[in-house]
Amino acid sequence: MNQPKYLYDRKGPWPQPSPSHPFGEAPAVVHIPKDEQRTWFWNIGFRYIRNILFYWPKAVWKAWQNPTWEILDDDVFCDQIYTTPLAKFLNPTIDPDLQEIFEAQLAEKDRDSTYFVADFRCMQNVVPFKGMYVASTAVLMSKHKDESKLKIHAIYIFETKLLLLPTDGQAWDLAKNFAMMGATYRILLSTHPILHFPFDTVNAITKTALPVDNTVFKLLYPHFQFTLTLNDSVLESKSSPVYNDQKYPFTGFCGPQDGLLTLLESGYAGIEGNSSYPKFKWDIYPTEVFSDYNVYLMEYYQAFKRFTDGVVKNIPSDEIQDIKIWADYISDWLPGFPNGEKIMEGDLLSGCLAKIMWDLSVAHATDHHSYGTIPINRLPLRMRVPPPSSKKDTFNVKDQAKFIDVFKYALEWKLFFNDHTVTKLIDVDYKFQTPELQKLQTNFLQDLELVDLHMPVKKYMDLNEISISIQF
Numbered sequence: 230m231n232q233p234k235y236l237y238d239r240k241g242p243w244p245q246p247s248p249s250h251p252f253g254e255a256p257a258v259v260h261i262p263k264d265e266q267r268t269w270f271w272n273i274g275f276r277y278i279r280n281i282l283f284y285w286p287k288a289v290w291k292a293w294q295n296p297t298w299e300i301l302d303d304d305v306f307c308d309q310i311y312t313t314p315l316a317k318f319l320n321p322t323i324d325p326d327l328q329e330i331f332e333a334q335l336a337e338k339d340r341d342s343t344y345f346v347a348d349f350r351c352m353q354n355v356v357p358f359k360g361m362y363v364a365s366t367a368v369l370m371s372k373h374k375d376e377s378k379l380k381i382h383a384i385y386i387f388e389t390k391l392l393l394l395p396t397d398g399q400a401w402d403l404a405k406n407f408a409m410m411g412a413t414y415r416i417l418l419s420t421h422p423i424l425h426f427p428f429d430t431v432n433a434i435t436k437t438a439l440p441v442d443n444t445v446f447k448l449l450y451p452h453f454q455f456t457l458t459l460n461d462s463v464l465e466s467k468s469s470p471v472y473n474d475q476k477y478p479f480t481g482f483c484g485p486q487d488g489l490l491t492l493l494e495s496g497y498a499g500i501e502g503n504s505s506y507p508k509f510k511w512d513i514y515p516t517e518v519f520s521d522y523n524v525y526l527m528e529y530y531q532a533f534k535r536f537t538d539g540v541v542k543n544i545p546s547d548e549i550q551d552i553k554i555w556a557d558y559i560s561d562w563l564p565g566f567p568n569g570e571k572i573m574e575g576d577l578l579s580g581c582l583a584k585i586m587w588d589l590s591v592a593h594a595t596d597h598h599s600y601g602t603i604p605i606n607r608l609p610l611r612m613r614v615p616p617p618s619s620k621k622d623t624f625n626v627k628d629q630a631k632f633i634d635v636f637k638y639a640l641e642w643k644l645f646f647n648d649h650t651v652t653k654l655i656d657v658d659y660k661f662q663t664p665e666l667q668k669l670q671t672n673f674l675q676d677l678e679l680v681d682l683h684m685p686v687k688k689y690m691d692l693n694e695i696s697i698s699i700q701f
């Protein structure tokens with residue numbers, strides 16, 4: 230009998246407790262094969278260097294044109310949340326402490342509207358640099374059943390214990406910008422990282438523990454391209470956005486790394502007693518978003534699921550034992566991932582595979598792309614005026630930021646927040662050997678095109694631009 234072949238002779242990458250936050254962040258993969266590092270550098274790392282060298286004049290131009298943050302009209306504020314991935318923050322569960330804070334507004338509830346809070350208490354442990362300010366906020370919004378837009382009712386600022394209403398003049402405007410700053414940090418450093426880091430465990434274990442001929446290996450391998458090195462450099466490199474070393478021109482966050490890492494922790498370990506920040510638990514289904522974004526994401530998820538349902542039915546029985554071992558290894562590291570005993574029950578394996586492939590391609594790429602459509606002056610990254618402490622507070626719009634703040638942000642946006650697809654989902658080739666599986670691949674690609682063509686809501690990203698893996 231032929232010996233099974235492994236990608237790295239079983240000496241490949243493996244998860245371990247995260248070096249920076251062993252108990253608060255997803256397991257990390259820090260020992261990465263040299264050839265994966267080289268491939269990442271020539272396809273992605275090199276682009277960072279090129280962008281620093283050639284994009285800075287454009288960043289200067291952007292900052293020079295508008296060196297502060299826009300004051301967002303209430304409708305613009307609501308639209309910016311409802312029509313982008315920031316809609317992930319709409320939580321229909323209003324916890325008792327927030328019910329108390331918004332008591333007066335909730336007492337006048339409109340029966341035909343759903344009420345949401347967007348909670349930005351993930352900001353509570355972010356320590357700003359001298360001259361800058363941070364605030365933890367919670368925003369009360371609602372959506373009428375016949376409308377596809379939000380209405381904003383109130384913003385609470387925890388540090389100054391102040392509840393602001395749309396009638397509160399400049400103090401209200403300032404509260405909106407602190408809330409939008411919270412949304413910016415939460416998407417970049419708390420919510421979006423959940424699409425990245427827990428999947429490194431699956432990436433490393435699949436490459437190391439599954440034979441290269443295993444159908445699960447073939448199915449997942451193309452979706453792992455570039456990612457281990459990318460994620461490791463985000464978490465561990467001294468020049469990463471999270472390290473935020475001010476000697477680099479692209480470091481736009483408002484404080485040192487220690488505070489910023491607490492945002493990652495709020496996304497993975499959660500915040501005790503706050504339903505907006507649940508602890509990470511593996512689920513085969515995407516987390517529900519209360520906007521059209523959910524429809525867009527689910528249309529794609531279902532296409533992946535139809536494909537994996539077919540693939541799983543075609544897995545030869547002699548591959549099952551290795552898949553069970555693979556599931557056991559992953560479940561040791563990822564809370565809630567089905568172990569070897571459970572993985573073949575019902576459609577768990579198919580659901581896990583669909584979730585992994587969907588996350589690493591559509592869900593991740595669209596988050597970046599749609600965020601990238603929001604003008605940077607509408608997403609404050611640093612505030613140089615304090616949050617309001619009374620309803621009478623006033624401020625000068627220009628004092629909110631300096632040229633350097635917008636410049637650093639513009640460069641950082643180009644390097645790390647905007648999408649740069651190197652290899653496309655639509656070009657995927659699983660290198661299946663049997664005609665049945667090859668046919669399923671063909672059907673899957675056609676299915677993706679149909680999803681793109683008949684998307685019943687806004688096309689948050691064109692299929693043709695979606696990357697096959699996490700590569701930005």
Ligand SMILES: [Fe+2]
Nearest residue numbers: 425593597701
């Ligand atoms: Fe990303």
